[in-house]
Amino acid sequence: xxxxxxxxxxxxxxxxxxxxxxxxxxxxxxxxxxxxxxxxxxxxxxxxxxxxxxxxxxxxxxxxxxxxxxxxxxxxxxxxxxxxxxxxxxxxxxxxxxxxxxxxxxxxxxxxxxxxxxxxxxxxxxxxxxxxxxxxxxxxxxxxxxxxxxxxxxxxxxxxxxxxxxxxxxxxxxxxxxx
Amino acid sequence: xxxxxxxxxxxxxxxxxxxxxxxxxxxxxxxxxxxxxxxxxxxxxxxxxxxxxxxxxxxxxxxxxxxxxxxxxxxxxxxxxxxxxxxxxxxxxxxxxxxxxxxxxxxxxxxxxxxxxxxxxxxxxxxxxxxxxxxxxxxxxxxxxxxxxxxxxxxxxxxxxxxxxxxxxxxxxxxxxxx
Numbered sequence: 028x029x030x031x032x033x034x035x036x037x038x039x040x041x042x043x044x045x046x047x048x049x050x051x052x053x054x055x056x057x058x059x060x061x062x063x064x065x066x067x068x069x070x071x072x073x074x075x076x077x078x079x080x081x082x083x084x085x086x087x088x089x090x091x092x093x094x095x096x097x098x099x100x101x102x103x104x105x106x107x108x109x110x111x112x113x114x115x116x117x118x119x120x121x122x123x124x125x126x127x128x129x130x131x132x133x134x135x136x137x138x139x140x141x142x143x144x145x146x147x148x149x150x151x152x153x154x155x156x157x158x159x160x161x162x163x164x165x166x167x168x169x170x171x172x173x174x175x176x177x178x179x180x181x182x183x184x185x186x187x188x189x190x191x192x193x194x195x196x197x198x199x200x201x202x203x204x205x206x
Numbered sequence: 207x208x209x210x211x212x213x214x215x216x217x218x219x220x221x222x223x224x225x226x227x228x229x230x231x232x233x234x235x236x237x238x239x240x241x242x243x244x245x246x247x248x249x250x251x252x253x254x255x256x257x258x259x260x261x262x263x264x265x266x267x268x269x270x271x272x273x274x275x276x277x278x279x280x281x282x283x284x285x286x287x288x289x290x291x292x293x294x295x296x297x298x299x300x301x302x303x304x305x306x307x308x309x310x311x312x313x314x315x316x317x318x319x320x321x322x323x324x325x326x327x328x329x330x331x332x333x334x335x336x337x338x339x340x341x342x343x344x345x346x347x348x349x350x351x352x353x354x355x356x357x358x359x360x361x362x363x364x365x366x367x368x369x370x371x372x373x374x375x376x377x378x379x380x381x382x383x384x385x
Binding site: 043051056 | 375
C-alpha cells in the first residue's frame, strides 16, 4: 500500500530545489546538453511543467473515474518545448512552482484513502498500473530529472576536471533511460 | 584556462540545494542507502563537510606553495563518519553551509589570477594536476553527489513505482564510481 505522505513531502520541495540549483546561474550550466537531441537543464524544467498539466493529475483523475476501459491519453514528453523556448528560465521556474502547488492542492482535494492506492488504470505502454504506482512515479520522476540535471551540468566540466574524471561517477553516467 | 566564476557560482548554491532537498524530509528519504556499505544522503552530507575541511582548500593551498615535490596529503572519504553520526541531519546541513561559506571566502582571499589555474600539484593517485582542474573538480564533485543523492532517494521507491521503473533512468543507474 503506497504511503502518500513522503511522496507529497518530496513533491512539495522540488520547485525550491530547482530554484536553488538553477536560478541565476550562468548559461554554461543551464543551456548545455549532452549532444544532439539531448536535453538541457532548461528543457527539463519545461518538461516538468508539461507533466504537471498533462500527466500526473490528469492520470490520477482518469484512474478515479468509474470507467477503466480506455488507456490514459498519450503524453508527449516534449509537448510544450516550442512554446517554452520563448520564455527565460526564471519564468519557467516560477511556472513550475505554481503548477506544482496547484497539482498538490488538487491531490489533497481528492481526499484519497489508503484503499484508493490499489485502484487501477491502463497505461498505453505499460498496461495495468495502480494509483499508488502513479503517485510514487511522480516523486521518482522528479528525482530522475534531478539526477539528469546534475549529470548534464557535470558533463559541461568533463574536460575541465582533467584526470579527476574517472573518480567522478556522474561523468560515467550515460542516462539509462529506456525511452 | 579554467574560468573560476561559474565554478564559484555553483559552489555557493550547493548548501541551499541540499537544504531544499533534504531538511525535514522523512527518514525514508534521508537514511535509506543502496545496500551494504553504500552511503545514505545523510552520509553524503557528512562527506561533503569533511571535503571542505580536508580536501579542496587545503589542496589549493598546497598547489600555491613554492615546493611541489610532495603529493597532497591523502584524503579519507569517510574520515569524519564516526563523529558525524552523533549529529542530526539538520546540524550537518548547517555545518556544511558554514564550511562552504568559509571555503569560498578563503578562495576569494587567494586573489587568483588566470595564470594561477595552470599551477601544478601532485595527486597521490592521479599524478600531476592543475589548480584549475582541482577547482573544476570541486564543483563537479558537488554535482556527482547530487547525482548520487537523487539516485539513492529514487531507489527507495523502486518497488513502489511498479512497471514505471523501466522508464526512469535513475532506477537503472548503478553509480559508476571508480573508487
